[in-house]
């Protein structure tokens with residue numbers, strides 16, 4: 511069954527559409543604002559083969575391992591020590607956060 515919209519309702523619907531449209535545009539603008547930041551980080555991670563300091567984002571690709579802790583690298587910028595093998599996973603988790611199993615709301 512379809513109902514014919516009366517003139518009074520057209521105004522209400524128009525206002526509603528404009529409000530919805532404005533919110534939608536605002537949402538898209540916010541998303542576009544955030545995206546280049548993420549994209550730049552992703553590009554940098556590719557360039558550095560995911561070897562970025564988790565604390566200050568300094569490239570750690572050419573950094574020597576800590577002599578008395580094999581597999582560990584120390585950031586020359588902030589002094590953060592991290593396991594070289596874990597860096598890609600750490601960044602992937604940061605870029606694409608996954609909800610812990612069982613916590614989805616639907």
Ligand SMILES: [Zn+2]
Pocket residue numbers: 563564565566567568585586587588589590
């Ligand atoms: Zn650092």
